[in-house]
Amino acid sequence: MTGGDTQIVMPAEDLEDLYENAPCGYLSLQPDGHIVKVNRTLSTWIGIPAEQLLGKRLRDLLNTSGRIFYETHFAPLLRMQGFFNEVALDLVTADGRTLPVLANAMERRAEDGALLFTRVTMFQAAERRRYERELLEARAAADAAGAIVKSQLDLEQQTAELREQFIAVLGHDLRNPLASIAAAARMLRKEEQTDRSINVLDLMQGSVVRMSGLIDNVLDFARGRLGGGITLERRAEHLEPILRQVIGELRSCHLDRGIEVSIEFAGPINCDSGRIGQLVSNLLGNALTHGKSDEPVRLSAATVDGRLELWIANSGPPISCDAMTRLFQPYFRGEIGTSQRGLGLGLHIASEIARAHGGTITVSSDDTETRFTFVMPLD
Known part of the structure; x- marks a missing residue:
């Protein structure tokens, strides 16, 4: 310091403190989508300790509508352009409240193009959402005031x-x-x-x-x-070709997995073959997702004593009793094999297709195998 000059000495910035206590939430995702790092700010906002968030997926922190948005917009946009800005999401806090945020994300890739990790930054947006909602409500009220009451x-x-x-x-x-x-x-x-x-x-x-x-x-x-429900176009047709096609498509997506198939039909079957193919695709995809990767998935389909019997089985940990009661509910996703993202609608839709055909889907699960069985009467 010389003469009348005053020098201000700033303390060294603590980068770890800057990350942990930033005025925004930070998290990092592995290429498979699992959270590997999260700062104290975000964990405080949602009331869940950081160590309990590690290993989860970002979609696990979202509400139901947010999960659909994640699958149909968030993830595809990120894969296509490697980043996105100001995406509105709703996080679910530990006490069940909804926390509106605006999220920015950017992928980090190696020189060969391989995805290393994805960084996500979140900012609270409750006031902004409230302001937008008030504007919409005001506009709706103005429109309603000048509108003629509609008939039923x-x-x-x-x-x-x-x-x-x-x-x-x-x-x-x-x-x-x-x-x-x-x-x-x-x-x-x-x-x-x-x-x-x-x-x-x-x-x-x-x-x-x-x-x-x-x-x-x-x-x-x-x-x-x-109000539309599951629609069917039933007619007598050979079912094996559509089943072979579905199996082939899933094999192309799971080149490292074995699928053992046995199909024995006596002749044409009165059904909606497209819908039965969708049912099989959902059940087989579920088995490939949750089964042990080093053991094959088994599929058997046959006509027996006036009914169609089709079952798909995989090895792996048994389904818990609690999960058994919710398997066919919409948006339910089991804890096993969560590396495979999905909306949790596959088993629900399969059960609805079975019911539309006058049939049923049952499930059994123990330490030996998990088996889904579809039975439908042959009219």
């Missing part, structure tokens, strides 16, 4: 239009680009490829199959909740 017939017509629009988005606007992706992948496979590009095409094909299944499940769930 008009209300039913609006509900029907909403149902058809929602189903159209799922059934057409999402399926068409998905079909284009699948077609492009098939075209590329006809050209000479490197080992890396072949792996990328395999991942694309697996994602197409998985996204198609998600669309089918959400579409059927929406129909059920909006």
Whole structure:
């Protein structure tokens, strides 16, 4: 210090303290989506100790609508462009409250393009959401004040239009680009490829199959909740080809897994073969997800004494008694094999398809195997 100059000495910044006590929430995700690091700020906001958050997935911290948004927007956007900004999410706190946040995320990749981890930053957005909600409520009140009271017939017509629009988005606007992706992948496979590009095409094909299944499940769930229900187009037809096709698609997504198949049908079966294929896809996909990776999944389908009997079995830890009571409820996901993300609708939709055919799905599980059995009368 010389003359009249005053020098201000700033203390050295503590980077660990800056991370742990930042005015925003931080977390880091492994390539498979598991949380590997979370700061004290975020754990304090939701009331869950940081060590209890490690190993969970970000989707496990979200409410039901947030989980759907995660699967249909959050994760695909991140995979496509490697980042996103200001995505609105609702976290569920330890006491069951909803905490609105705005999330930013960015992937960190190695020089060869391999995903190393994903960083996510969250900012509380309760006041912003409240302000937006008040604006919407004010606009709705103004609209309601000048609107003519609708008749019950008009209300039913609006509900029907909403149902058809929602189903159209799922059934057409999402399926068409998905079909284009699948077609492009098939075209590329006809050209000479490197080992890396072949792996990328395999991942694309697996994602197409998985996204198609998600669309089918959400579409059927929406129909059920909006009044359409599971629809069938029953006719006598040979069922084995559709089952072989479903098995082949899932084999392409699980190249390292074995699937043992036994199919013995006496002739054509009166059913909706597409729906039965969807049922089998959901049950077989569930078995591949939760079964032991070093043991095959077994599938048997046969016509016996005037009924169709189809069962799918896998080895692995038994299903708990508590989980047994909720297996076929929508949005239920077991704790085993959570590395496979999903909405928890597959078993619910399978059970609805079985019921629409006048059949049932039962499950048994012990230390030896877990088996789902579909039985349907042959009309």
